[in-house]
Amino acid sequence: MTVATLPIERPAGRLRQLVASGIGPVLAVVLAIIVGGVVVLVSGSNPITAYQQMLVGAVGSPFDISETFISSIPLILAAYAVSFAFRCGLFNIGAEGQLYMGAIASTWLATTFPNWPGIVLIILCIVAAMIAGGAWAGIAGWLKAKTGAHEVITTMMLSYVAIDISHWLLEAGPMTPSNAYGTPESGPIPPQAAFPIILPSWILPNARLNASLFLTILAGVVFAWILWRTPLGYEIRAVGFNPKAAAYGGINVARRLVVAMVIAGAFAGLAGMVPVWVQMRLYDSFSPGYGYEAIAVALVGRNSAIGIFLAGLLYGAMIHGSVAMQANANISGFLVQILQALVLFFVGAELLIRWLLRRGGLRALVEAPA
Amino acid sequence: MTAVAPGPRGRLDGAATPHLEMRGITKAFGSLLANDHVNLEVQDREIHAVVGENGAGKTTLMNILYGLIHPDEGEILIDGQPVRIRGPRDAIAAGIGMVHQHFQLVPVMSVAENVVLGQEPGGIVLDRAAAVRQVRDLSERFGLIVDPTARVETLPVGIQQRVELLKILYRGSRLLVFDEPTAVLTPQETDELFEILRGLVAGGKTVILITHKLNEVMAISERVTVLRQGRNAGVLETARTSPPEIARAMVGREVLLRVERDEAHLGEERLRLEGVTADSDRGLPALAGIDLAVRAGEIVGIAGVSGNGQLELAEVIAGLRPITAGHIYLQGKEVGAQPAAERRANGLAYIPEDRHARGLVLPFEIKDNLILGSQSRPPFAVRGQRNSAAIDQRAEDLIHQFDIRPPNPEAPVSSLSGGNQQKVVVARELAEDPKVMVAAEPTRGLDVGATEFIHQELIRKRDEGLAILLISSELDEIFSLSDTIAVIYQGRIVEVMPSATADRERVGLLMAGGTVESAVPTAAQIAEAAATLGSPGVTGDGPHGEGGA
Ligand SMILES: Nc1ncnc2c1ncn2[C@@H]1O[C@H](COP(=O)(O)OP(=O)(O)O)[C@@H](O)[C@H]1O
Ligand SMILES: [Mg+2]
Numbered sequence: 001m002t003v004a005t006l007p008i009e010r011p012a013g014r015l016r017q018l019v020a021s022g023i024g025p026v027l028a029v030v031l032a033i034i035v036g037g038v039v040v041l042v043s044g045s046n047p048i049t050a051y052q053q054m055l056v057g058a059v060g061s062p063f064d065i066s067e068t069f070i071s072s073i074p075l076i077l078a079a080y081a082v083s084f085a086f087r088c089g090l091f092n093i094g095a096e097g098q099l100y101m102g103a104i105a106s107t108w109l110a111t112t113f114p115n116w117p118g119i120v121l122i123i124l125c126i127v128a129a130m131i132a133g134g135a136w137a138g139i140a141g142w143l144k145a146k147t148g149a150h151e152v153i154t155t156m157m158l159s160y161v162a163i164d165i166s167h168w169l170l171e172a173g174p175m176t177p178s179n180a181y182g183t184p185e186s187g188p189i190p191p192q193a194a195f196p197i198i199l200p201s202w203i204l205p206n207a208r209l210n211a212s213l214f215l216t217i218l219a220g221v222v223f224a225w226i227l228w229r230t231p232l233g234y235e236i237r238a239v240g241f242n243p244k245a246a247a248y249g250g251i252n253v254a255r256r257l258v259v260a261m262v263i264a265g266a267f268a269g270l271a272g273m274v275p276v277w278v279q280m281r282l283y284d285s286f287s288p289g290y291g292y293e294a295i296a297v298a299l300v301g302r303n304s305a306i307g308i309f310l311a312g313l314l315y316g317a318m319i320h321g322s323v324a325m326q327a328n329a330n331i332s333g334f335l336v337q338i339l340q341a342l343v344l345f346f347v348g349a350e351l352l353i354r355w356l357l358r359r360g361g362l363r364a365l366v367e368a369p370a
Numbered sequence: 371m372t373a374v375a376p377g378p379r380g381r382l383d384g385a386a387t388p389h390l391e392m393r394g395i396t397k398a399f400g401s402l403l404a405n406d407h408v409n410l411e412v413q414d415r416e417i418h419a420v421v422g423e424n425g426a427g428k429t430t431l432m433n434i435l436y437g438l439i440h441p442d443e444g445e446i447l448i449d450g451q452p453v454r455i456r457g458p459r460d461a462i463a464a465g466i467g468m469v470h471q472h473f474q475l476v477p478v479m480s481v482a483e484n485v486v487l488g489q490e491p492g493g494i495v496l497d498r499a500a501a502v503r504q505v506r507d508l509s510e511r512f513g514l515i516v517d518p519t520a521r522v523e524t525l526p527v528g529i530q531q532r533v534e535l536l537k538i539l540y541r542g543s544r545l546l547v548f549d550e551p552t553a554v555l556t557p558q559e560t561d562e563l564f565e566i567l568r569g570l571v572a573g574g575k576t577v578i579l580i581t582h583k584l585n586e587v588m589a590i591s592e593r594v595t596v597l598r599q600g601r602n603a604g605v606l607e608t609a610r611t612s613p614p615e616i617a618r619a620m621v622g623r624e625v626l627l628r629v630e631r632d633e634a635h636l637g638e639e640r641l642r643l644e645g646v647t648a649d650s651d652r653g654l655p656a657l658a659g660i661d662l663a664v665r666a667g668e669i670v671g672i673a674g675v676s677g678n679g680q681l682e683l684a685e686v687i688a689g690l691r692p693i694t695a696g697h698i699y700l701q702g703k704e705v706g707a708q709p710a711a712e713r714r715a716n717g718l719a720y721i722p723e724d725r726h727a728r729g730l731v732l733p734f735e736i737k738d739n740l741i742l743g744s745q746s747r748p749p750f751a752v753r754g755q756r757n758s759a760a761i762d763q764r765a766e767d768l769i770h771q772f773d774i775r776p777p778n779p780e781a782p783v784s785s786l787s788g789g790n791q792q793k794v795v796v797a798r799e800l801a802e803d804p805k806v807m808v809a810a811e812p813t814r815g816l817d818v819g820a821t822e823f824i825h826q827e828l829i830r831k832r833d834e835g836l837a838i839l840l841i842s843s844e845l846d847e848i849f850s851l852s853d854t855i856a857v858i859y860q861g862r863i864v865e866v867m868p869s870a871t872a873d874r875e876r877v878g879l880l881m882a883g884g885t886v887e888s889a890v891p892t893a894a895q896i897a898e899a900a901a902t903l904g905s906p907g908v909t910g911d912g913p914h915g916e917g918g919a
Contacts, residue, residue: 008766009778231751234738238745241731247690248720248728249742250711 022307024354025300028346029314036339040331050331057324058317064324066199066209070278072316073216074099074287076309077271078294080223081137081264083303085151087227088260089240094140094155095268096291097162098133102269104166105132107282108175111187118192125193125273126215133269134262136162141261145254151261159291170284184284195277212274217309219267224305226263236260296344315340387450389414389576390435390545395444397430404430405441406600412545417567417577419587419608422597423620423817424787428580429471431597432547436468437461448545467538468547471554473530477523481505481516485536508536513569528559535566546570547578552586553815564590582620582817584613584627596620621819629825632833634853637666639702640837641687641806646696646706647861648686656682658861659696664806664837669828671852671869675881676843679861681723684810684841688720689713701805714743717805721795721812723841725788729795732784736774737765739783740798768797772823789820796824800831807831810841825851845874859883 037047058068078095085092092098106125113121140154169175170184177187195210227233238246239256247253271290276282297315301308322336392410396403404427412418422428433439435446437455446453448464455461461468475484482498482505490496505518514532516525522533531551538546548567552560567577567590579591587594588608596603596619604619617625641664650656656679664670674680685691687698689710698706705713722728730739741750741761749760765779772793774786783791792812799807809828813821828851832838842848848855849869856866857880864880 007777008769009776229756230754231746231756232754234745234756238731238734238742241733242727244728245731245742247710248688248722249745250709250714251745252709252711 018306021302021304024350025302025307025311025347028300028350029343031346032339032342035342036335039338040335045329045331049329050325050335053325053329054318054321057328058321060324062199062204062207064320066204066207068313068317068320069209069213071319072312073212073274074271074290075294075297075315076216076312077219077274078268078290079297079301079308079312080219080305081133081268081271082294082298083301083308084223084227084267085137085260085264086298086303087240088236088257089243090141090144090257090260091152092137092155092261092264093152093295094137094159094291095271095294096287096289097155097159098136098265098268099272099287099291100162100166101136102129102133102272103276103282103286104169105129105269106273107186107189107276110189110193111175114190118190118194121190121193122195126270129269129273130266131269133272134266137265137268138258138262141258145257167284170282175282186282189277189280194280208278210277212277215270215274219270220305220309223267232259296340300343300347386413388412389416389449391447392431392435393445393447395431395434396442397434397439398442403600405434407444408597408600408602410595411605412576412578415571415574415576416593417571417579417591419579419581419591419594420597421582421587421594421616421620422603423582423819424789426597426620427600428597429549432468432549432578432580435461435547436466462541462543465542465544466547467541467543467545469531469534469538469549469551471549473534475522475530475533479522480518481520481522481525481533481536482518484522484533485518485540487537489541505536505540508539512539512566512573514566527554528562531555531563544574545576545578547580549580550582551579552581552583560586584616584818587616588613598622617818625818625822626826627818627822629829629850631829631851634832635667637835639663639665640700641839642699643687644697646686646698647694648682648691649694650682656861657686660861660863662856662863664839666835666837667832668854669832669838669840669852670854670856671848672839672841672856672858673845673848673877673881674843674858678858680810680841680858683858684720684723684808687808687839688718714802715747719799719802719804719807721799721807721809723810723814725791725795730783730791733782735780736769736783736786736794737761737779739794740765740768740801742798744802764801768801772797789816792816792820792824796827800827804836806837806839808839808841811843812840813847845877849874857881
């Protein structure tokens with residue numbers, strides 16, 4: 001080479017990148033809180049009191065912290081399901097159905113073999129939940145790869161099917177115990193198969209927060225590990241950005257689509273199992289829409305493992321905190337929904353602005369003072 | 371220099387007040403000086419070329435002239451009078467019109483409506499008939515043949531460009547700025563455009579032509595202002611300069627416009643196609659029985675007007691398009707049914723014609739793009755995990771070896787210039803020590819420096835024994851790199867000849883469908899062939915440089 005080469009540049013550290021990419025969502029949350037406060041003010045209440053009550057309600061006591069986590073965990077896991085598929089260019093809006101399948105499979109296993117040793121049973125239940133969720137999502141992936149059927153439609157339809165299957169099973173169906181007296185529910189999860197409670201009783205007696213928190217953290221690690229540290233993750237991301245270039249790079253695009261959906265569904269299956277293992281029973285319609293809220297959590301969390309974990313905690317805190325706020329500050333629980341919508345709106349707006357800025361054509365416009 | 375189509379010259383006495391003067395124009399984007407005290411002087415009724423490598427600051431300078439960007443320093447004079455240009459409105463009022471690289475047309479409106487947009491005849495209601503009449507007048511006066519009633523979206527790109535031009539003529543612009551107008555045109559359309567430009571100048575207009583193609587500069591301009599890294603690098607009179615001199619000014623060093631290559635040392639046969647047929651994306655037959663062979667140490671160039679099956683040919687060899695019949699042998703092994711990954715593993719490399727659509731994952735970092743195709747193989751993957759040490763090492767090596775800029779392995783490839791993006795593709799494809807390479811349009815859209823570099827790399831690899839199938843719509847590229855030339859026409863290889871004895875005119879004729887032994891070509895075929903030959907060679911003083919427009 002005759003040309004003089006430049007020294008390799010050492011880019012900014014990962015941590016700095018992470019912080020930089022977190023500024024947008026944090027700003028969005030701050031803006032949402034301000035605008036939400038204005039809404040409260042206009043509706044004739046005191047926003048300071050409202051937020052104070054919400055904050056106290058969410059993290060004011062060991063009990064509340066524990067409950068906030070319990071609200072957050074299914075959201076986080078389901079958001080991993082949304083994001084993982086999204087990294088492969090797939091809109092998995094049917095995490096709700098995958099989560100139902102996970103709940104059904106794990107509950108069925110636990111209630112069918114109530115005498116198995118706890119450690120064996122819980123591990124098998126985790127595996128069953130992941131397989132069921134993964135298989136359910138995999139159907140959509142397979143349909144996409146084989147026929148091109150759009151996953152927005154198929155995952156949605158499969159959600160309805162899964163939820164209806166759960167109704168059939170639980171409403172005086174095959175999984176309803178004979179002593180349920182008309183309550184649509186499954187039999188109890190055998191106590192030896194429970195997750196260990198992780199808050200010691202001297203902090204909080206009868207705490208419900210269990211080791212599924214560690215499972216969730218582990219899920220986040222696995223999520224990031226697959227995407228960034230394995231060739232499989234590389235291939236999934238390549239397909240997500242540019243399927244034609246991926247095929248050019250020798251990647252079997254159809255197979256990757258299926259695999260990505262299966263892995264995504266496995267996260268959702270876990271998300272379905274965890275609430276059952278808190279209530280120790282599968283109730284009919286047990287999910288308040290975790291799979292749908294998860295789409296927002298994934299977006300706010302920017303499809304990153306840490307981002308989703310934090311966004312999930314935020315959403316969980318808002319959900320749990322709103323209970324105290326409604327009771328003590330006498331403010332409608334709709335504020336929480338407004339807040340959630342505002343966070344989403346500002347995150348979306350930020351992404352939109354960035355996208356517009358990135359389009360070369362607008363560079364000149366941004367340059368030129370109007 | 372021979373063979374330069376003469377523009378209307380002879381007013382370069384220097385005494386007259388220039389029509390346009392830009393003095394000391396400076397514009398910084400952050401720490402980057404896109405324009406650093408740039409001067410530009412354009413005489414009345416001149417065709418003035420502004421050339422420079424990608425990123426030299428040409429577009430910035432023109433956007434400043436048109437009021438889209440405000441300079442930090444500098445002044446603009448029209449006919450000797452200082453003018454303030456605060457926005458495009460002022461520029462239009464000063465008689466400046468600009469044909470942007472990306473057209474600003476309303477696709478669903480008619481030609482006439484687009485042309486008069488902003489200055490419509492009639493009162494509140496648009497007087498369509500008047501608009502059509504005015505536009506027809508205008509197009510006849512300047513020889514810009516367009517149907518004023520046609521919907522813009524139905525028109526080919528070359529004609530849409532004419533509509534843009536009509537638009538600025540309608541506004542009465544005297545100084546016409548074209549930012550890389552030929553980038554979107556076929557060689558034939560380019561010739562037509564140049565004809566139009568000459569007509570415009572004869573009719574009293576002044577033209578600034580931005581380009582980085584030397585043959586265009588030689589063909590049409592009277593003078594050329596060269597920019598390099600945001601600074602003036604000379605003003606040359608076209609009649610007294612040569613492509614190598616312009617290239618030197620652009621790049622800042624000697625540039626080999628003609629690739630130097632030694633006699634080929636042919637080895638064993640590496641790639642063989644027998645009776646290969648395949649369909650296009652639309653399901654129509656695209657390859658109608660291709661027979662072809664490439665040997666080690668040989669470059670076989672596929673010459674052809676684009677759209678005659680070149681894309682499909684490359685894709686069938688790469689394993690990205692199924693064949694409907696025939697056989698493909700890679701190093702003697704039949705691979706016609708193998709998936710792309712296996713062919714790669716067996717020594718095939720492919721530089722795709724469209725680096726954005728195929729060759730790169732744009733949001734990926736440089737280092738991740740440099741392993742595309744090898745991502746699941748050692749050393750980049752070990753026991754199911756990515757091996758960052760090996761990935762980083764490869765990035766560092768290739769960035770050095772190919773001088774990829776910025777030399778930051780973690781920069782997303784989308785942030786690179788076209789030339790550097792192409793270097794990433796070429797570097798990656800050569801890195802696995804391939805036995806056979808399909809190089810499709812390897813220098814499309816690249817400037818002189820990057821083109822030279824990639825040509826040298828290809829020749830170097832050929833000398834090391836690589837078998838290369840070169841597909842290019844640039845005849846110059848085919849002739850200067852190939853050992854053997856194969857002409858493709860309508861999905862068939864119509865003739866194969868050694869490049870040493872190949873005759874350009876004959877190749878052109880074959881490309882247009884004329885068969886030398888059999889049929890006498892039609893007039894249209896000859897015209898098409900002549901048009902292809904018409905673009906004068908980059909190798910201005912070489913044996914292939916003749917044949918001005
Ligand atoms: N709006 C902008 N913001 C930041 N950098 C810019 C902007 N416009 C151009 N540049 C940079 O300025 C330099 C000159 O660009 P440009 O004038 O487009 O070059 P050319 O047209 O000669 O290829 C390039 O390095 C380019 O990346
Ligand atoms: Mg430009």
